[in-house]
Amino acid sequence: MERGTLHKLTKYPNTYICRTDPRDVARVESRTVVCSVDRYATECHTKDGAASQLAHWISPENMDAAMQERFPGCMAGRMMYVIPFSMGPIGSPLSKIGVELTDSNYVVLCMRLMTRVSHDIWRVLGNNEFVRCLHSVGCPRPVNYRVVNHWSCNPEKVIIAHMPDDRMVVSYGSGYGGNSLLGKKCFALRIAGRIAYDEGWMAEHMLIMSVTNPKGVEKFFVAAFPSACGKTNLAMIQPTLPGYTVRCVGDDIAWMRFNKDGQLMAINPENGFFGVAPGTNHQTNPNAMAALQRDCILTNVAETADGGYFWEGLEDEVDKDIPITTWLGKPYKIGSKENYPSSHPNSRFTAPAKNCPIMHPKWEDPAGVPISGIIFGGRRPEGVPLVIEAEDWKHGVFLGAQVKSEATAAAEFKGKQIMHDPMAMRPFLGYNFGKYLQHWLDMEKPGRKMPKIFHVNWFRKDQNEKFLWPGFGENIRVLDWMMRRVDGEDIAEPTAVGLVPKEGSINTDGLNINWKELFSIPPDYWKSDIHETRRYLEEQVGDDIPPVLRSELDRVEARVDAMK
Numbered sequence: 001m002e003r004g005t006l007h008k009l010t011k012y013p014n015t016y017i018c019r020t021d022p023r024d025v026a027r028v029e030s031r032t033v034v035c036s037v038d039r040y041a042t043e044c045h046t047k048d049g050a051a052s053q054l055a056h057w058i059s060p061e062n063m064d065a066a067m068q069e070r071f072p073g074c075m076a077g078r079m080m081y082v083i084p085f086s087m088g089p090i091g092s093p094l095s096k097i098g099v100e101l102t103d104s105n106y107v108v109l110c111m112r113l114m115t116r117v118s119h120d121i122w123r124v125l126g127n128n129e130f131v132r133c134l135h136s137v138g139c140p141r142p143v144n145y146r147v148v149n150h151w152s153c154n155p156e157k158v159i160i161a162h163m164p165d166d167r168m169v170v171s172y173g174s175g176y177g178g179n180s181l182l183g184k185k186c187f188a189l190r191i192a193g194r195i196a197y198d199e200g201w202m203a204e205h206m207l208i209m210s211v212t213n214p215k216g217v218e219k220f221f222v223a224a225f226p227s228a229c230g231k232t233n234l235a236m237i238q239p240t241l242p243g244y245t246v247r248c249v250g251d252d253i254a255w256m257r258f259n260k261d262g263q264l265m266a267i268n269p270e271n272g273f274f275g276v277a278p279g280t281n282h283q284t285n286p287n288a289m290a291a292l293q294r295d296c297i298l299t300n301v302a303e304t305a306d307g308g309y310f311w312e313g314l315e316d317e318v319d320k321d322i323p324i325t326t327w328l329g330k331p332y333k334i335g336s337k338e339n340y341p342s343s344h345p346n347s348r349f350t351a352p353a354k355n356c357p358i359m360h361p362k363w364e365d366p367a368g369v370p371i372s373g374i375i376f377g378g379r380r381p382e383g384v385p386l387v388i389e390a391e392d393w394k395h396g397v398f399l400g401a402q403v404k405s406e407a408t409a410a411a412e413f414k415g416k417q418i419m420h421d422p423m424a425m426r427p428f429l430g431y432n433f434g435k436y437l438q439h440w441l442d443m444e445k446p447g448r449k450m451p452k453i454f455h456v457n458w459f460r461k462d463q464n465e466k467f468l469w470p471g472f473g474e475n476i477r478v479l480d481w482m483m484r485r486v487d488g489e490d491i492a493e494p495t496a497v498g499l500v501p502k503e504g505s506i507n508t509d510g511l512n513i514n515w516k517e518l519f520s521i522p523p524d525y526w527k528s529d530i531h532e533t534r535r536y537l538e539e540q541v542g543d544d545i546p547p548v549l550r551s552e553l554d555r556v557e558a559r560v561d562a563m564k
């Protein structure tokens with residue numbers, strides 16, 4: 001606060017606002033690299049040497065040069081912090097310890113919210129292995145240029161590098177959460193993904209939640225959606241159907257393994273939420289709003305004159321005439337075009353999990369929670385129905401590999417291009433994607449209860465660009481259908497692309513829904529889509545495509561080609 005990095009919001013206890021340099025607001029996928037001796041441990045054998053979109057390789061020599069160019073003296077004149085942290089409850093057999101060195105006080109504060117930071121870590125660690133995390137904003141003092149918003153960073157020199165063999169992460173030049181809170185995407189997905197591959201478990205970009213139906217039966221789901229596509233919201237929905245209860249275990253990352261009874265168990269390695277602020281309000285996500293009443297850090301949101309936070313979506317929850325200061329420090333009035341939007345589209349809240357009123361009593365259980373269903377999804381404005389169910393595990397892995405989504409503000413891509421994002425893991429892979437797919441396929445073993453796999457799309461639009469599905473709390477209706485499918489109810493019918501709900505089998509009472517439009521599977525759309533997916537997989541994964549996945553592709557493509 002003395003330096004001006006943080007600013008107290010007087011409306012809520014112990015809550016602060018932070019504005020970054022506007023050049024440092026999102027993950028930088030193009031500068032996110034994975035280092036390995038063998039190039040193909042990281043990248044696939046892409047066709048004709050096409051640039052890899054699924055993990056970017058850096059050689060040990062180039063890695064060394066990149067570090068030598070950046071790190072010596074990089075923290076000169078700054079405080080270096082040593083952060084011991086645990087991903088997962090301290091001391092639990094499934095947890096993993098990391099130590100992050102950083103020169104950013106923002107990172108220290110956010111790590112204390114997002115992970116378990118404690119002196120006990122040293123005792124539990126003893127002489128065992130830990131993940132080494134090194135972070136610097138890349139601005140040694142004296143700084144001979146103007147630091148914007150008291151937010152030191154070095155956008156030209158950003159690199160987020162991973163050394164899975166050495167269990168190490170090195171991040172330079174950015175303070176944005178996804179690039180700097182190294183326990184999260186870097187460790188818990190890219191490094192843990194590789195550890196999981198070696199040890200036979202899974203580290204996935206998934207929320208974890210439970211649904212209890214009016215009969216009192218509870219089932220747990222995990223769901224993988226690309227960044228800014230609805231994980232945090234689904235993880236804590238307020239169901240609109242009476243008699244249903246949802247509880248949250250995690251909103252971003254799941255570590256999963258089959259136990260000795262063949263049941264897939266999931267833990268949330270995190271301790272807080274780093275959520276997208278815009279769109280969050282008491283209608284869409286009352287449980288997130290409840291979590292934001294104290295002890296939070298808000299990054300790149302706007303501020304109201306009475307010391308509260310504001311972002312797009314809160315228009316109905318603050319005084320319409322109140323003066324607002326935007327994330328860029330400009331004056332703003334609700335409804336005005338001037339200085340709109342008030343908040344960066346990737347502005348974020350950092351909140352402790354314990355603030356969320358619907359955390360599951362077992363959310364810190366070291367044994368994890370038993371998973372019945374795996375859900376994939378993305379932003380698909382066209383062609384993709386509300387829900388598809390995979391025919392079996394293999395087909396489910398293919399459904400996951402097929403995931404595409406409109407680009408969002410969570411990374412540097414411009415516009416709304418539809419991008420491939422298999423398993424919502426494109427930016428978070430720490431090793432060869434062909435091996436990753438094979439690892440998924442290898443999960444299926446005799447004696448294991450394989451979860452059902454689904455694909456959802458909350459974002460299909462009509463001709464007027466309006467969402468066909470109301471989403472948010474109404475998504476309980478789709479979860480209810482999935483629960484009944486897990487119990488084997490006869491409410492699904494086959495199509496070329498997978499099982500879909502029989503007409504009327506999703507409870508849409510009280511909604512004004514165009515079922516035909518919401519569930520249609522347009523043959524022309526799917527024909528071109530699956531051919532494009534084949535081209536993508538052939539180009540990006542090439543000979544690393546597992547044979548079983550290739551035969552799934554052949555099988556589904558032949559069916560789609562035969563559609564009328």
Ligand SMILES: Nc1nc2c(ncn2[C@@H]2O[C@H](COP(=O)(O)OP(=O)(O)O)[C@@H](O)[C@H]2O)c(=O)[nH]1
Nearest residue numbers: 227228229230231232233276278279458471472
């Ligand atoms: N239309 C619609 N928007 C949603 C839904 N769920 C989330 N969103 C919006 O999508 C954005 C990102 O959501 P979030 O849950 O933070 O995504 P995450 O980054 O995957 O955790 C927010 O602006 C939400 O308001 C939904 O069911 N329908």
Ligand SMILES: C=C(OP(=O)(O)O)C(=O)O
Nearest residue numbers: 027178226227228274410
């Ligand atoms: C932290 C991030 O997470 P999410 O998947 O919630 O967008 C991010 O992408 O920067």
Ligand SMILES: [Mn+2]
Nearest residue numbers: 231232275276
């Ligand atoms: Mn999220």
